[in-house]
Amino acid sequence: MARKGIIALDADGVLLDYGLAYAGAWQKAFGQLPRERDPLAYWPIDRWDVERLADERLDMLRRCFDEEFWCGIPPVPGAVEACHLLIAAGFELVCVTALPEEFRSARERNLRAHGFPIDMVHATDNIAPGGHSPKAETLHRLRPVAFVDDYLPYLIGIDSSIHRALIMRAATGSPNVGEALRFADSQHADLSAFAKSWTRQ
Structure with missing residues (x-):
């Protein structure tokens, strides 16, 4: 052809x-899988019932976006x-x-x-x-x-x-x-x- x-x-x-994988990263960082708040939300922070992070807790989450994360979406x-x-x-x-x-x-x-x-x-x-x-x-x-x-x-x-x-x-x-x-x-x-x-x- x-x-x-x-x-x-x-x-x-x-x-x-990526939005679904985000919940897994949150669970890895904080030990709890978040509840889905709005399945039609564009951004993961709005899709899942999670807090907006800053400082050390934000760094904890960011560290979970590692090689393993990007291999497993x-x-x-x-x-x-x-x-x-x-x-x-x-x-x-x-x-x-x-x-x-x-x-x-x-x-x-x-x-x-x-x-x-x-x-x-x-x-x-x-x-x-x-x-x-x-x-x-x-x-x-x-x-x-x-x-x-x-x-x-x-x-x-x-x-x-x-x-x-x-x-x-x-x-x-x-x-x-x-x-x-x-x-x-x-x-x-x-x-x-x-x-x-x-x-x-």
């Missing part, structure tokens, strides 16, 4: 359920199957994730362990320079036909020749609202919905 080009995929919120339901659907349709998949470089190999192992057909992970900064996506430089170098992310600010500054697809998950407190939605060429409930729309083309 002729290859149709590269599709670049974000990880957290698109491929992997569960997949978003349907995401593995969606990736295989895109591969079967002739696309090549890469992951472009805002993650410290030191954890890039952990992310690769995490994806492989779940059966994602993704061999290459590109790690970028998570701060948007000048209001533009920190993923823009990597995407411009890769020249994918499409880029899929669940965080609207990361679509800003991406070349318009790249189809910018926004995953509209978890509406409570979502940043995916307002005038900046013009930077999204399409909106989808999840990666499965994106894959189905792109494999029908």
Whole structure:
């Protein structure tokens, strides 16, 4: 089958359920699995019934976002199957994730362990320079036909020749609202919905 080009995929919120893994990090830090307060909350701090931390307790939690954490994040339901659907349709998949470089190999192992057909992970900064996506430089170098992310600010500054697809998950407190939605060429409930729309083309 002729290859149709590269599709670049974000990880957290698109491929992997970072919000669910956050509860595990909290349990590791403080010995108690938090109660889910709002399953439709975009940010983990709002999804789980947890306190806002500072000082030593915040440091305790941050230390739990280690190699083991980044290797063990569960997949978003349907995401593995969606990736295989895109591969079967002739696309090549890469992951472009805002993650410290030191954890890039952990992310690769995490994806492989779940059966994602993704061999290459590109790690970028998570701060948007000048209001533009920190993923823009990597995407411009890769020249994918499409880029899929669940965080609207990361679509800003991406070349318009790249189809910018926004995953509209978890509406409570979502940043995916307002005038900046013009930077999204399409909106989808999840990666499965994106894959189905792109494999029908």
